[in-house]
Amino acid sequence: MGRLARGRGAAQPSLRISLPSDNSLLALVRDLAKRMAEGAGFDEATAGTLALAVDEAMANVIEHAYHGETGREIELRFEDRGPDFTVELMDSGDRIDPGSLPHFELARYVNERRTGGLGVHLMGRIMDSVSFRRIARRNVCCLVKHKIRVEARRP
Secondary structure: OOOEOOOOOOOOOOEEEEEEOOHHHHHHHHHHHHHHHHHOOEOHHHHHHHHHHHHHHHHHHHHHHOOOOOOOEEEEEEEEEOOEEEEEEEEOOOOOOHHHOOOOOHHHHHHOOOOOOOHHHHHHHHOOEEEEEEEOOEEEEEEEEEOOEHHHHOO
């Protein structure tokens, strides 16, 4: 679970940004996500793993919704409100049904020496909630990380 540094974590303004679907922008997205998470009060390690989840979500949009096509719009929304830090990614690509994704089994994955296919599983392990929905012909991937204050965890 993510932890907030002392004296930080007050609600920050939201941020909305639109980027073209291009794998060369993934480093920029990771850096932005990490900085936004740190601004929300998450420690550096938690902010880094949260940024990895956002990176995976964007890579999935590029690969699966847009089939590698560059120049298509991906909108990212960062919200630091109340007890949650939320990142939404919106695209107008092909609809992906998360229920159709195979159940992840690490032992089988390793035994079959498979590569790829870890994105959704990884996002689910990092974030407290990962959901997918379709609104007005757009895919929306919603990633939520709960804020837990260090002070609140002490006996």
